[in-house]
Amino acid sequence: MAHVIIDTCTLCGSCVEVCPSECIKEGEDQYFIDPEECIDCGTCIDECPSESIYEEEELPEDKHEFIDKNAKFFN
Ligand code: SF4
Numbered sequence: 001m002a003h004v005i006i007d008t009c010t011l012c013g014s015c016v017e018v019c020p021s022e023c024i025k026e027g028e029d030q031y032f033i034d035p036e037e038c039i040d041c042g043t044c045i046d047e048c049p050s051e052s053i054y055e056e057e058e059l060p061e062d063k064h065e066f067i068d069k070n071a072k073f074f075n
């Protein structure tokens with residue numbers, strides 16, 4: 001289980017500043033969370049101005065594709 005960033009990310013970078021495991025990286029169109037490194041602390045959720053970060057189990061049904069999209073960024 002890990003936290004997941006979806007496509008409403010505005011690339012502001014605020015989440016990166018607070019992540020204790022440095023597992024959030026900038027992509028071309030959004031930021032991504034490395035599921036192997038995320039410790040599920042939840043700190044990043046409150047930092048996101050566009051509410052683009054979810055616990056995996058809280059993801060809306062139509063956003064499940066972003067579980068793979070986040071993971072693939074780090075492969
Ligand atoms: S839940 Fe915690 S460890 Fe995971 S990405 Fe957010 S701040 Fe980083």
Ligand code: SF4
Nearest residue numbers: 009010012013015048
């Ligand atoms: S805080 Fe939210 S909008 Fe800003 S980079 Fe992180 S996920 Fe994207």
